[in-house]
Amino acid sequence: MVLGYILFWLVCVWLLAVLARRILGVPVGWTRTVIFGLVLVGSDYPLLLFVAHRSGLAVGNRLVGSPAAAGVVSFLTIAWTFTLGLAVLVIFEAILPTGTVPGPTTLWRRWRAQRRRTRRYAVIVGVAARYGLGRFFRPGVRTRYPADPGLAQTAVALRRALQDGGVTFVKLGQTLSTRRDLLPLTLTTELSKLQSQVEPAPWPEIEQAITTGLGREIDAVFRTIDPTPLAAASVGQVHRAQLVDGRDVVVKVQRPAARRQITADLDIILRLARRLDRVTAWAQTLGLRRLAEGFAESLREELDYTVELDNTRAIAAGLAATDRIVVPETFPDVSSPTVLVMTQLDGASVADAAEPGGLLTTLAPTERHELADDILGSVLRQIIVTGVFHADLHPGNLLIRSDRTVGLLDFGNVGRLDRVARSTLGLLLSAIERDDPIAATNALIELLGRPDELDQRELERSVGELMVRYSIGGSGLGVFTALVRLVLAHRFAVPVQVAAAFRAMGALEGTLTLICPGFDLLASVRTVAGELMRAAFKPAAIKQALEGQLASMLPIVQRLPQRINKIVTDLEQGRFMINVRPLADRRDRDFVTGIAQQLMVTILAAAATVGAIMLLTSNNGPMLTPALRLYAFFGYALLFVGFVLGLRVLVLVFFRASRQ
Numbered sequence: 001m002v003l004g005y006i007l008f009w010l011v012c013v014w015l016l017a018v019l020a021r022r023i024l025g026v027p028v029g030w031t032r033t034v035i036f037g038l039v040l041v042g043s044d045y046p047l048l049l050f051v052a053h054r055s056g057l058a059v060g061n062r063l064v065g066s067p068a069a070a071g072v073v074s075f076l077t078i079a080w081t082f083t084l085g086l087a088v089l090v091i092f093e094a095i096l097p098t099g100t101v102p103g104p105t106t107l108w109r110r111w112r113a114q115r116r117r118t119r120r121y122a123v124i125v126g127v128a129a130r131y132g133l134g135r136f137f138r139p140g141v142r143t144r145y146p147a148d149p150g151l152a153q154t155a156v157a158l159r160r161a162l163q164d165g166g167v168t169f170v171k172l173g174q175t176l177s178t179r180r181d182l183l184p185l186t187l188t189t190e191l192s193k194l195q196s197q198v199e200p201a202p203w204p205e206i207e208q209a210i211t212t213g214l215g216r217e218i219d220a221v222f223r224t225i226d227p228t229p230l231a232a233a234s235v236g237q238v239h240r241a242q243l244v245d246g247r248d249v250v251v252k253v254q255r256p257a258a259r260r261q262i263t264a265d266l267d268i269i270l271r272l273a274r275r276l277d278r279v280t281a282w283a284q285t286l287g288l289r290r291l292a293e294g295f296a297e298s299l300r301e302e303l304d305y306t307v308e309l310d311n312t313r314a315i316a317a318g319l320a321a322t323d324r325i326v327v328p329e330t331f332p333d334v335s336s337p338t339v340l341v342m343t344q345l346d347g348a349s350v351a352d353a354a355e356p357g358g359l360l361t362t363l364a365p366t367e368r369h370e371l372a373d374d375i376l377g378s379v380l381r382q383i384i385v386t387g388v389f390h391a392d393l394h395p396g397n398l399l400i401r402s403d404r405t406v407g408l409l410d411f412g413n414v415g416r417l418d419r420v421a422r423s424t425l426g427l428l429l430s431a432i433e434r435d436d437p438i439a440a441t442n443a444l445i446e447l448l449g450r451p452d453e454l455d456q457r458e459l460e461r462s463v464g465e466l467m468v469r470y471s472i473g474g475s476g477l478g479v480f481t482a483l484v485r486l487v488l489a490h491r492f493a494v495p496v497q498v499a500a501a502f503r504a505m506g507a508l509e510g511t512l513t514l515i516c517p518g519f520d521l522l523a524s525v526r527t528v529a530g531e532l533m534r535a536a537f538k539p540a541a542i543k544q545a546l547e548g549q550l551a552s553m554l555p556i557v558q559r560l561p562q563r564i565n566k567i568v569t570d571l572e573q574g575r576f577m578i579n580v581r582p583l584a585d586r587r588d589r590d591f592v593t594g595i596a597q598q599l600m601v602t603i604l605a606a607a608a609t610v611g612a613i614m615l616l617t618s619n620n621g622p623m624l625t626p627a628l629r630l631y632a633f634f635g636y637a638l639l640f641v642g643f644v645l646g647l648r649v650l651v652l653v654f655f656r657a658s659r660q
Contacts, residue, residue, distance in 0.1 A: 608642030
């Protein structure tokens with residue numbers, strides 16, 4: 001008996017919850033609708049008893065009115081109780097839309113994550129305070145860093161703080177050191193000193209990481225592997241090895257704890273960037289939030305070695321046979337997201353080779369200039385011709401080899417340009433080669449898009465001044481870094497990949513200066529870009545491009561006479577019509593339909609409410625109960641309809657706003 005009673009009330013609760021969702025017309029959360037049903041079921045009997053006494057239908061626990069009148073009043077009471085419950089449900093939906101309140105499991109996970117994040121926050125804030133950087137976290141703080149006399153000390157403090165911050169913050173500093181388009185030279189120079197050399201992980205830990213990453217035992221892949229790392233960095237380390245077929249390779253292994261640490265730190269960096277962007281002027285000026293998001297995306301890609309493998313193969317495929325750049329061969333069959341196997345390139349980094357007694361010092365000045373020219377030509381060919389280029393060309397990623405070739409390393413950061421961007425960038429370099437600021441300005445606008453309120457004449461003058469300054473061997477900032485600053489000053493929005501191409505060229509300028517001191521990048525760019533553009537505009541190339549365009553247009557050209565004839569005939573016979581379908585798109589139709597439905601429901605709700613008020617204020621009509629007139633009963637019923645319709649309109653508005 002008790003079980004049947006419980007099941008009956010549970011069914012009532014479920015039916016009330018379903019009815020509430022159907023009336024409101026939106027997927028309100030089941031948890032709150034079930035709670036709503038439980039409250040209604042529990043409160044119905046006391047409310048019915050109260051209304052029966054107030055309307056004169058009951059005295060004590062005894063019914064004194066007619067059963068029909070009692071049934072009608074009971075129905076109206078239950079309906080209004082249901083409606084008031086719906087109103088509370090709508091208020092909750094407006095304040096806390098469905099999905100904004102997490103469940104118990106999610107709350108527990110978030111609490112644990114927040115506790116770990118708070119501990120890490122405390123460490124980071126402590127490091128910043130120890131080096132005197134806490135003042136930059138205060139709301140409203142401003143800094144005039146280009147003219148700040150204490151900028152050099154701030155740069156040193158920032159470098160040390162990032163060094164103590166750990167893996168992710170070191171990499172953040174290394175990334176910021178390449179952003180001379182946004183940061184002053186003093187900061188970028190100091191941040192470029194950041195090194196992520198760390199103690200190598202124990203071999204058993206790395207051995208387990210290789211086995212887990214490859215999904216098989218090491219002996220099944222490698223004949224030998226050196227437990228002593230060739231190099232150790234914050235994210236991974238490299239070991240010499242030999243495949244089972246006897247080929248010598250190097251194995252790049254991701255540290256097991258690196259992903260977890262970097263993921264946690266990236267979450268903190270993004271939160272800090274959003275907060276600083278909201279409360280400080282200097283973060284808004286630098287676009288700190290956008291910088292942090294770009295850094296996070298790049299670092300997440302770097303954690304996936306399959307991305308680096310694909311990038312390596314793409315760069316290798318784009319190299320010309322005459323290039324002096326060598327890319328290591330990769331082995332996809334024995335690689336994974338955490339293990340990358342490739343051939344080892346011998347040689348010394350540009351930074352080491354430029355030191356006294358290094359390989360570069362044994363070359364004649366003409367050989368060094370020729371080597372720099374070849375590297376520049378290869379990189380420009382990657383950017384303009386193939387569209388896939390190495391975007392992190394600092395001195396540590398280029399090896400000078402004994403046979404005068406150059407080895408390229410670390411393909412975690414690779415840029416890609418589509419055909420239109422490559423062509424426009426080529427036109428920009430061609431305009432620079434011809435000293436034509438007007439053509440260069442037009443190419444910039446085509447490449448980046450015209451910003452609002454652009455003063456094109458002022459931009460032309462700025463581009464012309466930049467060309468003149470660097471045509472006589474300008475120093476300091478670098479032509480490509482200066483170009484990026486120029487377009488930012490004119491409020492251009494630089495696409496990510498175009499900015500990567502400019503940054504790659506800016507970083508390459510410093511590398512080429514080490515290879516050949518006094519190297520004139522702009523003069524060499526003019527020469528190489530001129531050769532590339534002349535090759536692109538050879539008669540054979542132009543003929544091929546025109547043939548392709550004509551082939552694509554051939555179906556249109558074939559149908560053109562018929563279409564012209566039909567238009568002329570329709571004009572002669574007065575049958576020419578233009579068919580416009582403003583609501584052809586389904587989304588437009590849905591929008592208009594939704595607005596019309598809301599308008600109609602609003603009108604019905606208003607009409608029902610007005611009619612209910614008229615009935616409730618009427619003193620005429622027969623008495624349904626000793627205290628309730630029949631017209632008043634109809635008024636309450638009609639008011640119930642208007643109230644429900646009004647709630648439906650409100651909840652639909654709140655639901656749409658929360659989804660947008």
